[in-house]
Amino acid sequence: MEPALADPRLPTSGDRMDHQPRNQAQPSPLTGLTTKLASVPTRVWTLGFVIYAYLATTVSAAWFIRQNASSEDPVGLLQSLLWSGASYFIWLPTGLLVWFILRAFGPGPRGLFALSISTVLAAVTGAFWALGVHVLMADRPLVSGDWADSALAHGPVALILSTAVSLVGLAATHRDRSFRAHREISHLRSALAAARLASGSSPSPEPVRLLVSVGQRRMTLDPHDVERFVSAANYVVVHWADREGLIRETLSALEERLDPNVFARCHRSTIVNLAKASEIAPLADGAWRLTMISGAEVIVSRSYREQILKRLGR
Numbered sequence: 564m565e566p567a568l569a570d571p572r573l574p575t576s577g578d579r580m581d582h583q584p585r586n587q588a589q590p591s592p593l594t595g596l597t598t599k600l601a602s603v604p605t606r607v608w609t610l611g612f613v614i615y616a617y618l619a620t621t622v623s624a625a626w627f628i629r630q631n632a633s634s635e636d637p638v639g640l641l642q643s644l645l646w647s648g649a650s651y652f653i654w655l656p657t658g659l660l661v662w663f664i665l666r667a668f669g670p671g672p673r674g675l676f677a678l679s680i681s682t683v684l685a686a687v688t689g690a691f692w693a694l695g696v697h698v699l700m701a702d703r704p705l706v707s708g709d710w711a712d713s714a715l716a717h718g719p720v721a722l723i724l725s726t727a728v729s730l731v732g733l734a735a736t737h738r739d740r741s742f743r744a745h746r747e748i749s750h751l752r753s754a755l756a757a758a759r760l761a762s763g764s765s766p767s768p769e770p771v772r773l774l775v776s777v778g779q780r781r782m783t784l785d786p787h788d789v790e791r792f793v794s795a796a797n798y799v800v801v802h803w804a805d806r807e808g809l810i811r812e813t814l815s816a817l818e819e820r821l822d823p824n825v826f827a828r829c830h831r832s833t834i835v836n837l838a839k840a841s842e843i844a845p846l847a848d849g850a851w852r853l854t855m856i857s858g859a860e861v862i863v864s865r866s867y868r869e870q871i872l873k874r875l876g877r
Contacts, residue, residue: 775808
């Protein structure tokens, strides 16, 4: 499950965004190195780990082969490297299969189910592959009855390697999703800051005014005072300052009259005032949760999340 990325309470329009503590401690070189390493793309980390794991396993297995070779039939250095390299080569395309499954199904239940099946199948394939390489390199043909027992002997190592490949794929996928969530939340923070500036700026020569019905009365309302609009058939429910009112208008028609720098559609039935959002947190399914100043929580669905980021040019 992805880590919680709840954003601390954002400053209000009266706070200084550029304020810096006077006695701010200088970051250590180790902190700077850690930050740079953390910013390395996931695909680079994964590729580097795969290369390291393959080479380390190949060299270690080659040493084991030479140590266990009989004195009557010694194994040379090059032969042992080719032997071990060929034995573990099967796990490179297995890694590509894991990548394809996670890209197609994601790390959710469907992806985990497909990954479990592929892990078992890859372990069986890897066991027979290692057996075939062993027979080829050792130049010792097996009788038909020994194939199953010999493949079973390679099974535990093949299952461990297959599981390790799947776990590396899952870790890389979650790291990539976490980084993407961090970037998107950063973009949304920029949108909230811009919305506060736009909401607090001087009004236009012809400001938009809303005619809201509250019980038996009608009143005009500045849209910037509204926290959110919620569709209700041919009406729109207006929420502001712990009060509610109605506008006889569709949500789509109302959206065309609102400032796009301040208001954003977060659901097919909801428009929020970004300047009234105090906290942001991503959810496990890719959606966002906005906590408004009033304490109300609004969910930004994945489809509208993408629209907001596209509108921001991200």
